[in-house]
Amino acid sequence: MNFAVFASGNGSNLQMIIDAVKKKRIKGTLKLVFSDNAAAFALTRARKAKVPVVAHLDPKGFPSREAFDAACVEFLKKEKIDLVVLAGYMRILSPAFVRAYRDRILNIHPALLPAFKGAHAIKDAFEHGVKVTGVTVHLVDEEVDHGMILAQVPVEVSPKDTRQSLEARIHKAEHILYPKVIALFTAGKIKTKGPAGAV
Ligand code: GRF
Numbered sequence: 001m002n003f004a005v006f007a008s009g010n011g012s013n014l015q016m017i018i019d020a021v022k023k024k025r026i027k028g029t030l031k032l033v034f035s036d037n038a039a040a041f042a043l044t045r046a047r048k049a050k051v052p053v054v055a056h057l058d059p060k061g062f063p064s065r066e067a068f069d070a071a072c073v074e075f076l077k078k079e080k081i082d083l084v085v086l087a088g089y090m091r092i093l094s095p096a097f098v099r100a101y102r103d104r105i106l107n108i109h110p111a112l113l114p115a116f117k118g119a120h121a122i123k124d125a126f127e128h129g130v131k132v133t134g135v136t137v138h139l140v141d142e143e144v145d146h147g148m149i150l151a152q153v154p155v156e157v158s159p160k161d162t163r164q165s166l167e168a169r170i171h172k173a174e175h176i177l178y179p180k181v182i183a184l185f186t187a188g189k190i191k192t193k194g195p196a197g198a199v
Contacts, residue, residue, distance in 0.1 A: 004032035006089040011042025013087035020179035028186030069097040105140035117145035
């Protein structure tokens with residue numbers, strides 16, 4: 001199974017995926033790393049790891065989100081990508097993108113969905129004063145931070161935590177969980193139909 005990782009920023013999750021592919025923990029082929037941001041450190045990581053295709057498209061060069069996503073999908077098809085892994089990709093996918101890869105787009109979110117959707121989940125959970133938060137891996141559908149939940153891990157918040165210390169533990173949990181779920185998915189071990197996710 002060929003898969004692509006989409007990332008807009010640092011790419012620490014991408015790095016863990018690269019490492020898991022190298023160690024053959026993930027049996028799928030990481031064929032493409034894509035970013036909407038030319039300056040994303042994720043692209044540097046991908047080039048260093050010699051991912052076969054490392055690509056960037058600037059959304060400003062397109063008249064609409066739909067047009068940008070259509071170019072992405074065309075590119076994914078051309079590269080024969082079977083699975084799209086979002087790892088800190090900061091754009092909302094258009095419905096046509098979701099339809100083109102229905103049940104074959106994964107996302108990781110730094111909270112226990114459906115709580116704390118959105119781009120500031122760790123901060124929002126911390127400021128809300130929750131005692132437990134965590135990490136979710138889910139299928140992407142037409143709604144933001146929605147779609148079938150495939151796996152979750154809890155992260156406890158201690159009274160001594162600062163936002164930064166909590167953030168660090170959440171990222172650590174992400175780095176363990178995402179490669180595991182991708183390994184299962186690329187091995188065909190995750191059910192994407194039915195009442196509940198399978199991990
Ligand atoms: C992660 O916290 C992920 O859950 C969220 O964006 C962040 C990306 O971090 N969707 P990185 O670029 O993988 O370091």
